[in-house]
Amino acid sequence: MRPRVVAAAGGAIALVVALGACSKNTGEGTTVDNNRTQTGVIATDPKDSQGPAAEVPGAQKGGTFTIIRETPISHLDPQRTYSFAGLMANPLFARYLTTWKDDGKGGLVLVGDLAETPGTNVNNDCKVWEFKIKDGVKFEDGRPITAKEIAYGIARSFDPDLTSGPTYIQEWLADTPQFDTKWDFKKNKGSLPPGLTTPDDKTLRFEFAKPRCDLPFAVSLPTTAPLPPDKDTGVNLDNRPFSSGPYKIASNQVGVKLTLDRNTNWDPNTDPVRHQYPDQFVWSFGPTADAANNRVIADNGADQSALAFNFVPASLVAKVAGDASLKSRTILSPTPSANQLVINNQRVTDLKIRQALNYAIDREGLVKALGGQTVAAPLTTLMPPSTIGYKAYEAYPAGPNGNVDKVKELLGGQTPELVLGVADNTTEQQIGTQLKANLERAGFKITLRNIPDDAKLDEIKKKDNPWDLYIGNWAADWPSGASILPVLYDGRTIKAEGNSNQSYFNDPTINAEFDRILAMPPAEQGPEWGKLDERIMKEFAPVVPLFVDVAYVVHGSKAGGAFISSVFGYPAFVNAYVKP
Amino acid sequence: MSLSPVEGVALAEIESGGDAGAPERRDVLGRSPGQLAWRRLRADRTAMVSGVMLIVFLVLALAAPLIEMAYGIGPREQFQNLLDGFGMPLGYAGGVTGEHWFGLEPGLGRDIFIRLIYGLRTSLFIAFAAAVITATIGVVLGTLAGYLGGWLDAVINWITDLTLAMPFLVIALALTPTLVLRFYGEREQVSSAFGVGVLIGVFAIFGWTSTARLVRGQVIALREREFVEAARASGAGLGHMLFRQLLPNIWAPILVSFSLAVPQFITSEAALSFIGVGLSDETPSFGRMIYRSLDYLQTDPAYVFFPGITIFALVFAFNLFGDALRDALDPKSSR
Numbered sequence: 001m002r003p004r005v006v007a008a009a010g011g012a013i014a015l016v017v018a019l020g021a022c023s024k025n026t027g028e029g030t031t032v033d034n035n036r037t038q039t040g041v042i043a044t045d046p047k048d049s050q051g052p053a054a055e056v057p058g059a060q061k062g063g064t065f066t067i068i069r070e071t072p073i074s075h076l077d078p079q080r081t082y083s084f085a086g087l088m089a090n091p092l093f094a095r096y097l098t099t100w101k102d103d104g105k106g107g108l109v110l111v112g113d114l115a116e117t118p119g120t121n122v123n124n125d126c127k128v129w130e131f132k133i134k135d136g137v138k139f140e141d142g143r144p145i146t147a148k149e150i151a152y153g154i155a156r157s158f159d160p161d162l163t164s165g166p167t168y169i170q171e172w173l174a175d176t177p178q179f180d181t182k183w184d185f186k187k188n189k190g191s192l193p194p195g196l197t198t199p200d201d202k203t204l205r206f207e208f209a210k211p212r213c214d215l216p217f218a219v220s221l222p223t224t225a226p227l228p229p230d231k232d233t234g235v236n237l238d239n240r241p242f243s244s245g246p247y248k249i250a251s252n253q254v255g256v257k258l259t260l261d262r263n264t265n266w267d268p269n270t271d272p273v274r275h276q277y278p279d280q281f282v283w284s285f286g287p288t289a290d291a292a293n294n295r296v297i298a299d300n301g302a303d304q305s306a307l308a309f310n311f312v313p314a315s316l317v318a319k320v321a322g323d324a325s326l327k328s329r330t331i332l333s334p335t336p337s338a339n340q341l342v343i344n345n346q347r348v349t350d351l352k353i354r355q356a357l358n359y360a361i362d363r364e365g366l367v368k369a370l371g372g373q374t375v376a377a378p379l380t381t382l383m384p385p386s387t388i389g390y391k392a393y394e395a396y397p398a399g400p401n402g403n404v405d406k407v408k409e410l411l412g413g414q415t416p417e418l419v420l421g422v423a424d425n426t427t428e429q430q431i432g433t434q435l436k437a438n439l440e441r442a443g444f445k446i447t448l449r450n451i452p453d454d455a456k457l458d459e460i461k462k463k464d465n466p467w468d469l470y471i472g473n474w475a476a477d478w479p480s481g482a483s484i485l486p487v488l489y490d491g492r493t494i495k496a497e498g499n500s501n502q503s504y505f506n507d508p509t510i511n512a513e514f515d516r517i518l519a520m521p522p523a524e525q526g527p528e529w530g531k532l533d534e535r536i537m538k539e540f541a542p543v544v545p546l547f548v549d550v551a552y553v554v555h556g557s558k559a560g561g562a563f564i565s566s567v568f569g570y571p572a573f574v575n576a577y578v579k580p
Numbered sequence: 581m582s583l584s585p586v587e588g589v590a591l592a593e594i595e596s597g598g599d600a601g602a603p604e605r606r607d608v609l610g611r612s613p614g615q616l617a618w619r620r621l622r623a624d625r626t627a628m629v630s631g632v633m634l635i636v637f638l639v640l641a642l643a644a645p646l647i648e649m650a651y652g653i654g655p656r657e658q659f660q661n662l663l664d665g666f667g668m669p670l671g672y673a674g675g676v677t678g679e680h681w682f683g684l685e686p687g688l689g690r691d692i693f694i695r696l697i698y699g700l701r702t703s704l705f706i707a708f709a710a711a712v713i714t715a716t717i718g719v720v721l722g723t724l725a726g727y728l729g730g731w732l733d734a735v736i737n738w739i740t741d742l743t744l745a746m747p748f749l750v751i752a753l754a755l756t757p758t759l760v761l762r763f764y765g766e767r768e769q770v771s772s773a774f775g776v777g778v779l780i781g782v783f784a785i786f787g788w789t790s791t792a793r794l795v796r797g798q799v800i801a802l803r804e805r806e807f808v809e810a811a812r813a814s815g816a817g818l819g820h821m822l823f824r825q826l827l828p829n830i831w832a833p834i835l836v837s838f839s840l841a842v843p844q845f846i847t848s849e850a851a852l853s854f855i856g857v858g859l860s861d862e863t864p865s866f867g868r869m870i871y872r873s874l875d876y877l878q879t880d881p882a883y884v885f886f887p888g889i890t891i892f893a894l895v896f897a898f899n900l901f902g903d904a905l906r907d908a909l910d911p912k913s914s915r
């Protein structure tokens with residue numbers, strides 16, 4: 001009996017290997033062209049903000065479009081939406097003051113959504129903004145949307161019970177991070193927060209104490225979705241948001257399945273970006289990333305018109321990319337989520353060492369360690385390429401594998417000993433091992449220290465953290481330098497804990513530059529941020545830019561029109577349709 | 581192996597008698613239980629094959645640095661130039677070549693063969709040390725509790741229950757960072773010996789309970805048997821009772837639980853290393869390697885195959901040998 005068992009087990013394993021080994025990997029077709037040119041502007045012509053949106057070539061009406069995701073969307077209530085899945089689901093049933101017209105290839109135009117234009121800077125000092133609301137915009141029950149309902153939506157975002165949404169507008173209106181104590185929503189239900197007024201049904205007016213030139217961008221977040229006060233169900237709005245977009249909630253089995261039906265009261269002529277092609281959208285939650293991707297790859301039955309929201313896992317990438325027949329069913333696109341090797345500037349005060357680190361980095365090896373070009377794309381700038389005004393440059397030309405000679409020259413014989421803190425999750429452990437080997441080849445001495453995964457973010461945000469290097473990630477809420485550079489590198493914001501400026505970089509000349517550029521009209525800021533980005537890197541090298549995450553998504557053979565949002569880097573569904 | 585107090589004496593007496601008598605009486609020569617067990621073991625082909633395999637594994641593990649010298653590649657060396665754009669090894673079967681016998685890891689591009697050898701060393705050492713320590717603690721506490729009974733039994737049982745009730749993962753997770761901070765501060769390199777020590781310690785603290793309960797039960801069953809009574813009546817001391825009368829009779833279940841514990845510790849080591857207790861990614865570890873390779877089942881089966889077949893062979897050999905050893909020691913027991 002036993003020898004036969006051994007033979008059977010051995011045979012089975014040998015078979016698996018034989019199947020896997022029969023093809024030779026020659027490395028052909030494994031380079032990915034994911035170049036896209038990012039251009040971002042704010043629409044000056046009101047016509048850009050008018051509907052209807054241009055037809056998607058080949059799009060047809062009808063069918064059910066399914067989206068499979070591992071975990072449920074944390075919040076559906078627009079005022080509480082901040083997760084990527086939520087931000088991608090919301091446009092289906094919520095409209096905002098402004099929105100991005102996105103061609104899926106990096107071309108972005110900020111247009112008015114419910115507003116006729118992306119905002120009027122009344123006194124040209126960014127302190128007073130006015131939005132005119134379009135005619136013919138309606139809720140799902142046919143009532144017209146006016147400035148009052150939009151203002152109410154913003155007001156309810158002050159409610160401390162309705163947390164976890166973005167807080168830009170609230171903080172700017174209240175002029176303090178503690179906005180919910182400054183203006184209590186529950187006690188003032190009939191009124192509006194300070195600075196927010198509706199002079200008439202068609203006008204929404206913001207007045208700020210300080211210049212807030214980024215307001216047109218900030219109101220493109222779901223905080224500005226309208227809601228009639230009588231439809232406000234408080235925390236329960238999460239289960240059934242009240243629709244102003246092309247779809248409405250048909251049923252919601254919380255945590256399992258969300259079904260969206262067409263909203264007949266949505267008028268395409270008022271909407272510059274959304275379409276209403278499928279009869280139904282279904283969000284299905286539960287399968288792991290592996291399972292969901294395998295299901296969509298198999299392309300059976302209802303999965304033919306499905307899309308796996310979780311990116312193709314690194315372990316499946318070779319399978320998907322190696323299959324030519326899958327090529328038409330994948331979307332590949334770099335995202336705005338940028339990753340850096342953050343240098344703790346309080347500890348590593350020697351500019352030469354920081355520059356040497358920049359020369360030493362082997363980006364090609366790092367990308368391979370992460371799973372290849374479908375997972376990460378090398379980055380040499382502080383802002384990701386998807387930022388308005390992005391300027392491509394290499395302050396420290398390291399080549400694909402690092403420039404060891406240049407490192408040796410800068411270090412002048414010394415061996416800096418640095419401590420690299422990595423979270424104990426799979427990806428960061430991998431990055432840590434890779435970086436340690438890479439930097440030690442170049443002449444550094446690296447000590448790896450593990451940080452518990454769930455505590456890592458809090459720990460590196462502490463000013464006196466004990467590490468010299470750690471991995472940082474930043475995905476901006478809108479593609480403007482203003483939501484990246486001052487947030488990450490303004491030294492005046494450094495406090496004891498909870499810092500976004502994780503490199504603890506502080507230079508008065510750069511801080512002054514931030515103030516200068518922030519006071520400029522938003523449309524003129526772009527190129528200035530690009531220039532400042534290069535200047536910070538050349539003069540101070542506060543971090544080592546590593547890579548941007550790459551979105552790699554599979555959809556079924558009948559699913560069409562989905563594209564990777566140039567703003568958030570996740571699949572967008574405003575153009576989605578089902579092929580017959 | 582000495583299994584009976586009378587072994588040496590009996591052997592000498594019978595053999596001297598045999599020498600005096602006719603040589604053809606040799607075929608009814610008396611043998612000690614140890615000799616009989618060894619003979620049965622020798623006759624069992626499965627036992628021999630699995631035993632040899634275990635020895636090969638041990639030698640490979642112990643000779644890791646020598647193998648590295650002969651092989652010419654270290655466990656941390658990276659060969660990313662031999663990976664394609666997706667980080668997958670070029671060539672056949674996960675990059676198997678004359679230079680890299682078992683191919684390369686996807687992503688980091690380290691040599692699988694040498695990491696396997698080093699990993700075997702780490703994991704076998706941890707598993708063996710932990711199994712020996714848990715077996716020792718278990719046997720000592722189990723025999724004491726079972727034989728002496730009374731308040732000692734109650735106390736040991738109480739400790740066993742307490743240990744079983746303690747949330748193993750939570751304590752391991754909470755303890756490790758504290759220990760690291762205590763011994764290495766915030767910025768010092770944590771040596772891999774420390775990680776190994778923590779793992780062995782964690783396994784030792786939590787792993788002895790099953791052996792202790794098993795041994796206690798066996799001892800209670802034996803305690804009232806005639807030969808034990810006889811020994812007690814002739815005034816044997818505690819040490820003699822425990823080590824000469826009781827223990828030799830319960831080796832079989834102890835060996836089986838030992839042989840089952842070793843592979844279990846190897847796999848637990850993988851799981852623990854992954855949640856940040858014990859080894860970091862730098863220390864080659866067998867368990868960690870298997871854990872990571874599972875993701876690549878569809879795209880790089882060779883990466884799963886080599887560590888997979890090795891742990892399969894190792895655990896299989898261990899179990900077969902454990903089985904055979906039990907049969908040899910206790911032929912009466914039903915299978």
